[in-house]
Amino acid sequence: MAEISIELRNVTKIFDGDFVAVNNVNLSIEKGEFFSLLGPSGCGKTTILRMISGLEEPTKGEVILNGRVINDLPPNKREVNTVFQNYALFPHLTVFENIAFSLRIKRKSEAEIKKKVMDMIDLMRLNGHENKKPSQLSGGQKQRVAIARALVNEPSVLLLDEPLAALDAKLRQHMLIELDNIHDEVGITFIYVTHDQSEALSISDHLAVMNEGKIIQVGTPVQVYESPANLFVANFIGETNFIQGIVEKVEGNYILLKTEKLGEIWCYRDFEVKIGEKINVSIRPEKLKITIEKPSEEVLKNSFVNVFKGIVSERIYLGTHSNYIVSIDQGYQMKVYRQHIRYLLDENIIDWNDEVYVWWFADDSYLIKD
Amino acid sequence: MERTKRFLGFVLSFPGIIWLTLFFLLPTTIIVVYSFMTPGPYGGAYLPFTLKYYKMMITNQGFWILFMRTVVISVISTGICLALALPVAYYIATSKYKNFLLSLVIIPFWTNFLVRIFGWLVILGNNGLINRVLMYLHIIDKPVSLMYNQWSVILVIVYMYLPYMILPLYSSIEKFDFHLLEAAMDLGASRTKTIFSVLLPSIKGGISAGIVLVLIPVLGSYAIPDLVGGKDGAMLGNLIARQLTTARNWPLSSAISMIFLLISTVGLLVYLKFGEVRNRRNRVIYEDYIKEETNKIG
Numbered sequence: 001m002a003e004i005s006i007e008l009r010n011v012t013k014i015f016d017g018d019f020v021a022v023n024n025v026n027l028s029i030e031k032g033e034f035f036s037l038l039g040p041s042g043c044g045k046t047t048i049l050r051m052i053s054g055l056e057e058p059t060k061g062e063v064i065l066n067g068r069v070i071n072d073l074p075p076n077k078r079e080v081n082t083v084f085q086n087y088a089l090f091p092h093l094t095v096f097e098n099i100a101f102s103l104r105i106k107r108k109s110e111a112e113i114k115k116k117v118m119d120m121i122d123l124m125r126l127n128g129h130e131n132k133k134p135s136q137l138s139g140g141q142k143q144r145v146a147i148a149r150a151l152v153n154e155p156s157v158l159l160l161d162e163p164l165a166a167l168d169a170k171l172r173q174h175m176l177i178e179l180d181n182i183h184d185e186v187g188i189t190f191i192y193v194t195h196d197q198s199e200a201l202s203i204s205d206h207l208a209v210m211n212e213g214k215i216i217q218v219g220t221p222v223q224v225y226e227s228p229a230n231l232f233v234a235n236f237i238g239e240t241n242f243i244q245g246i247v248e249k250v251e252g253n254y255i256l257l258k259t260e261k262l263g264e265i266w267c268y269r270d271f272e273v274k275i276g277e278k279i280n281v282s283i284r285p286e287k288l289k290i291t292i293e294k295p296s297e298e299v300l301k302n303s304f305v306n307v308f309k310g311i312v313s314e315r316i317y318l319g320t321h322s323n324y325i326v327s328i329d330q331g332y333q334m335k336v337y338r339q340h341i342r343y344l345l346d347e348n349i350i351d352w353n354d355e356v357y358v359w360w361f362a363d364d365s366y367l368i369k370d
Numbered sequence: 371m372e373r374t375k376r377f378l379g380f381v382l383s384f385p386g387i388i389w390l391t392l393f394f395l396l397p398t399t400i401i402v403v404y405s406f407m408t409p410g411p412y413g414g415a416y417l418p419f420t421l422k423y424y425k426m427m428i429t430n431q432g433f434w435i436l437f438m439r440t441v442v443i444s445v446i447s448t449g450i451c452l453a454l455a456l457p458v459a460y461y462i463a464t465s466k467y468k469n470f471l472l473s474l475v476i477i478p479f480w481t482n483f484l485v486r487i488f489g490w491l492v493i494l495g496n497n498g499l500i501n502r503v504l505m506y507l508h509i510i511d512k513p514v515s516l517m518y519n520q521w522s523v524i525l526v527i528v529y530m531y532l533p534y535m536i537l538p539l540y541s542s543i544e545k546f547d548f549h550l551l552e553a554a555m556d557l558g559a560s561r562t563k564t565i566f567s568v569l570l571p572s573i574k575g576g577i578s579a580g581i582v583l584v585l586i587p588v589l590g591s592y593a594i595p596d597l598v599g600g601k602d603g604a605m606l607g608n609l610i611a612r613q614l615t616t617a618r619n620w621p622l623s624s625a626i627s628m629i630f631l632l633i634s635t636v637g638l639l640v641y642l643k644f645g646e647v648r649n650r651r652n653r654v655i656y657e658d659y660i661k662e663e664t665n666k667i668g
């Protein structure tokens with residue numbers, strides 16, 4: 001088993017005597033992994049980071065760094081550095097001096113400072129900006145200085161609090177890839193906070209989904225996306241179609257669900273269910289197929305396929321794909337994504353008010369306990 | 371558009387320009403001219419021009435003692451003001467009741483300057499509050515002289531000018547981003563270190579403003595040393611006033627003013643330049659590095 005870098009044991013943070021910002025959180029993060037904390041605004045992500053960095057004290061529970069309880073260690077004694085939500089660069093210092101800050105505090109020799117800072121400047125591709133003040137930098141550059149300033153100290157854990165939030169979409173993509181490269185290069189534990197699910201999915205080894213101070217699910221991006229622990233996670237990570245129903249029949253790994261919205265549908269199950277049990281099924285929009293023609297006989301022969309007829313009530317063209325909303329005959333509105341593989345050559349471009357078939361294999365849906 | 375704007379700026383600054391010319395430039399010029407003239411029997415300044423009073427002053431040891439005392443008293447008072455005002459301003463800026471606390475700082479301005487100095491006479495005098503209390507408690511049996519020395523002057527100056535230091539410090543601390551202190555701590559700085567390496571440099575502007583606002587008027591103090599300073603606590607302002615009134619030597623008092631103005635202006639410019647020199651240092655580090663690296667390669 002890999003070594004544990006950071007562990008939180010029953011950590012609770014209560015503000016002003018009665019506001020529970022973090023509620024009995026247990027987490028353990030392996031050495032060198034890229035771990036993300038994902039959750040809506042105000043769910044306690046920053047508070048968790050602040051307890052790890054020592055800027056906030058847990059009301060209850062233990063923070064353990066490299067096997068040692070560090071609750072009583074002040075922030076300046078912890079081998080943890082933070083890239084803050086607003087960067088918090090020192091405005092009176094140049095880029096060089098901002099990065100050199102922690103080294104100067106440790107009273108390193110001038111030669112060593114120069115070498116380390118210049119290495120960081122190279123790594124972050126900040127060459128030529130050494131003597132600028134933070135106010136003279138672009139958003140992306142500021143962010144790189146903030147990362148350089150935290151990394152130069154060679155912490156055993158780097159905390160990143162929504163470091164990309166202030167950047168525009170394009171730059172965000174770019175910086176995300178860069179962050180991933182930096183992580184590979186320095187090989188230390190990264191804990192990355194975000195409320196952007198696509199960021200968390202694309203970059204993390206593991207991620208924790210939080211809501212209202214609690215950790216709802218921890219897992220790899222695939223686990224969290226494909227098998228969400230509950231409705232909240234399924235909804236928060238990507239879009240989904242939710243249908244509630246009662247188990248009518250069990251056939252091996254498949255069940256027949258009787259639903260109000262769609263009537264009977266076949267679903268895959270990976271846990272035990274009882275007949276008569278109330279359960280939810282989540283079907284991701286990209287797993288639904290939308291066609292003008294009825295699916296082929298071959299497909300229909302498969303008994304675990306669900307086919308419905310409907311009318312396109314909305315279509316949003318997004319370049320790589322289109323988002324459709326289809327009104328199923330029974331009145332239920334389903335979200336469907338369709339890839340544009342050969343858009344201009346496609347003779348069956350589906351548009352508003354077209355009559356369509358929406359269908360999916362039972363294996364592509366996922367059951368969630370109520 | 372640009373031209374009308376400039377024209378408007380010119381027109382609008384006109385009253386200001388006239389004001390400064392009439393009440394600053396003109397009087398200063400008059401003092402400069404006077405300082406080279408000869409005194410009349412009842413005051414005033416007359417021809418011929420002479421350098422006599424400059425020479426007289428520069429060669430007079432008494433003048434230099436007073437000059438040094440003025441500088442020392444002013445610098446010490448300003449330093450004490452700064453040391454006291456920093457924590458106060460910090461506290462106010464981070465308090466929930468900042469408006470209330472700020473008004474407490476400003477309220478004394480509503481009372482006359484002289485009245486407040488006289489207030490100190492009541493406290494420090496031989497029959498004053500402190501002496502009476504000490505005698506009542508039998509700690510002393512006759513009044514001790516608390517007044518008419520340099521310390522009483524410094525005490526009252528600090529009391530009078532503290533608000534002028536607190537206000538600019540407050541306004542720059544209020545704008546300070548306190549996340550920077552957390553960032554510094556996160557990077558390994560102790561609490562004291564965060565204050566000296568992050569807070570103070572960030573509010574440099576406020577500190578400079580406070581120092582200028584206090585130091586300049588304190589250097590020209592007249593009323594405070596006159597009332598609580600006596601002979602031992604007298605400052606240059608008192609000498610200038612005495613030469614102007616009792617001694618009726620206008621050229622001499624003008625010459626003293628001019629020398630003083632010159633020295634304090636130069637001092638201030640050096641102080642303001644000092645900040646920039648320090649900023650330069652960082653640039654040098656990088657240029658050295660480039661040189662070294664190129665040497666290694668070459």
Ligand SMILES: Nc1ncnc2c1ncn2[C@@H]1O[C@H](COP(=O)(O)OP(=O)(O)OP(=O)(O)O)[C@@H](O)[C@H]1O
Nearest residue numbers: 015016019021040041042043044045046047048195
């Ligand atoms: N010092 C504090 N005093 C009182 N309440 C606080 C304090 N700091 C945070 N909170 C509250 O704790 C909750 C969690 O805050 P936190 O900053 O951890 O949220 P977050 O998940 O980082 O949100 P965001 O994505 O918006 O940054 C919020 O409701 C916030 O109002």
Ligand SMILES: [Mg+2]
Nearest residue numbers: 045046085161
């Ligand atoms: Mg936050």
